[in-house]
Amino acid sequence: MYGPVLGVAAGWILALIVKYCRRRRIMDQEFESLVALAAALLVYAAGEAVFPNSGLAAVIVSGLTVSNILGPAAEELRRVKGRISRFLISILFMLLASDFPIGSLRALWPGGFLAVLALMVLVRPLNALVSTYRSTLNWRERLFIACVGPRGIVAFSVASIFSMELRRRGHAVLADQLLGMTFLTVMITVLLSGVIVYPLAWVLRLTRRKPTGLLIVGANDLAQRVAGLYDLRGIPVLLMDTNSYHCTRARQAGYTVVEGSALDGELLALQDWAGIDSLLVMTPSVTVNARIAAYTARQLQMVMTYAADIGTLPEETKHLAQAGALRAFSQKVNINEICQILQQGRGALRSLSLPISAEKRPYFLPLVITDKNLVHPYSPDETYPDGSEVIGMEFEQPWPNIE
Secondary structure (H helix, E strand, O other): OHHHHHHHHHHHHHHHHHHHHHHHOOOOHHHHHHHHHHHHHHHHHHHHHHOOOOHHHHHHHHHHHHHHHHHHHHHHHHHHHHHHHHHHHHHHHHHHHHOOOHHHHHHHOOHHHHHHHHHHHHHHHHHHHHHOOOOOOOHHHHHHHHHOOOOOHHHHHHHHHHHHHHHHOOOHHHHHHHHHHHHHHHHHHHHHHHHHHHHHHHHOOOOOOOOOEEEEEOOOHHHHHHHHHHHHOOOOEEEEEOOHHHHHHHHHOOOOEEEOOOOOHHHHHOOOOOOEEEEEEOOOOHHHHHHHHHHHHHHHOOOEEEEEOOOOOHHHHHHHHHOOOEEEOOOOEOHHHHHHHHHOOOEEEEEEEOOOOOOOOOOEEEEEEEEOOEEEEOOOOOOOOOOOEEEEEEEOOOOOEOO
16 A cells, blocks of 8 residues: 555656656756656655565556656656666566576477477467457457567566575476476577568568658648648658647648647657658748758658748758758749638649640649659659659649749
8 A cells, every 4th residue: 555655646746846847948858767767766765665565566656647647748758668678678688597507498308399389389379369359450460469479578587486486495396397498488489479570470461561651841721732642542641730720720621730849859759650751841931941851850860851942042942952851842832822822722633744844734833743652742853754643733823932
């Protein structure tokens, strides 16, 4: 009882400290992580001092309390916890293995090896299939889980505790057999899983495709047209904007939207960027576009970066080039006026093949270029082969630019 009560109190205090320091910008993320680690050790020591064997419960409840109070803002602490956990597990594996007599594996041949084989071929698949019955997983995913399931530090550490207790009671041979069987199970399952996991996922068609998704900074009408071309092909697309009105309209249109600044590192760290490897910046400010193209692309390690060129001066246009961004659509696009035209219903989507004759299509604004099921923002800085399909907006009159 003492452990959980102490954990709730300590977690509440730590969460208040973290929120206060973030609001006042007193601590950076690295120092915040050290504070959280120190707090966990302090809570454990205090729990053990108050009541023996209550320290672990106190730390667990403390972590749950912090996570519930901070919500998504605790994501950075979770990442730190993951790194520390992997480090400590690696150390624990080495310590446990150093106490294991490797020669005892010979005594397990062939019975022990056959038992591990039965565990992998019979027990584990049956356990996985029963556990996932009536779940949302398809048969490929269930089969993958049944075939890949390495045993790790939990089994090894528990077996070590039992083996020490068996030795204390005078059953040294039985203790060696238990530890040997567990070590053999961990070794074989880990090695086999490491070898077959990717080929098996490929055969079952469970591998993640090469990321082709797009983050669009700006949720205006033109950005939604581009997002629609990605969404139509089932390609991940995420809209991000500080304008609440644009975000609301984009959500109503069915798009995934993040309301906030793309220059906010903490906000970026909270998002799921799975499948997204390209950035398209199309805000009405060339200065903001250049800053986002430089900062956000580096922060998220984007493969390709595009930005709408809305500069009125050559110096402003150079900012995008210095940020390593390719121009999107065409030269010097007036986004605000184009959005007004789209709101009036005066533009229509068209699909054309390269080369596009400026005389036959004088009012065509290219948006994306497609290659089979892949889509990329169109850029005048890139060269495309003849016959490539280009999708864009066609207007009844010249679309506005700033030239």
